[in-house]
Amino acid sequence: MSQDIIQQDPWASLKQFTTARIALGRTGTAIPLREVLNFRLAHAHARDAVYSALAVNALQEQLHAFYLPIVLLHSRAVDRYEYLQRPDKGRQLDAESISLLKSTAPGYLRKDVAIILADGLSATAMNVHTQPLLEVLIPLLKGAGLSLAPICIVQQGRVASGDEAGEILQAKVTLMLIGERPGLSAADSMGAYITFGPKPGITDESRNCISNIREEGLQYEAAAQKILYLIKEAIKLKLTGVALKDNTGLLE
Structure with missing residues (x-):
């Protein structure tokens, strides 16, 4: 019977x-069975990513290669369930983390860039992509003469948790690398958020x-090249956000 033959889409x-x-x-x-099953598999991967956990020990071991202090922090969300139900707690560091950051040696304060890592909504993304991205990015930052604060790892963290860390470290710019909300075609996507003059209360x-x-x-x-460009422009112009445009590739 011809009914069980998959008819190709003209846009294939x-x-x-x-x-x-x-x-x-x-x-x-109907949609072909193969595509229905692929959809269910992608949905399962997305759910797994949301509930995944940072491989903290492995991540710390990888970060030692960059010869920077590593500070392990935690948001006010005590576990994954509270993190998902109370986004506000994921945006704030807990008291122990604040105290730990305030004990940072003076020689590591007032740097150009504070790199902050957080699980976000896909720790899977951070476990996979953090090391290979930083292997490219950190030499670029240092080669541009930018000084680096200790690398912070925030468990159960959202983007705004980096504002508090950056303010305490007195960094000019924070670079928050975070696992993005997984979709049905990508469960391991990492995002990079660049903020000049970090402080609590900054909005997106x-x-x-x-x-x-x-x-x-x-x-x-x-x-890495795009991050470097935006950080250098942010420091030069003393701003980030809608007023800072990516003009790379435009005619002078």
């Missing part, structure tokens, strides 16, 4: 350019965001 050739769910084809009036229009950092998206070298 576009699938080579994206992992989005387009041109799925059909069997009669005052940040610059670089999204979809992963092998199948914005690759490490391109992401």
Whole structure:
């Protein structure tokens, strides 16, 4: 019977350019079983990413290669369930973390850039992409003459948790690397948020965001170059957010 033959979508050739769910084809009036199963698998991966945990010990071991102090912090969300139900607590550091940051040696304060890592909504992304991105990025930052604060790791952290850390460290700019909300075509996407003059209460229009950092998206070298450009511009102009544009590639 011809009813069980998958009819190809006219847009099928576009699938080579994206992992989005387009041109799925059909069997009669239904989506092919293969695509239904792929959708369920992608949904499962997304749920797993949301509940994944930072591999803190492995991450710390990887970060030792950069010869910077590492500070392990925690938000006010005590566990994953509270983190998901109370976004406000994920935006704030707990009292122990604040005390730990305040004990930072004076020689590591008032640096140009504070790199802060947080699990966000996909610790999977951080476990996979942190080391390869920083292997490219940190030499670029140092080569540009930018000084670096201790690397902070925030468990159960959201983007704004970096504002408090950056203020205590008195950094000019914070670079928050965080696991992004997983989608049905990418459960391991990392985001980079750049904030000049970090302090609690800053809102998202005052940040610059670089999204979809992963092998199948914005690759490490391109992401690192874009981060470096935005950080240098932020320090030069003393601002980030909607007023800071990425003008790379434009004619002078």
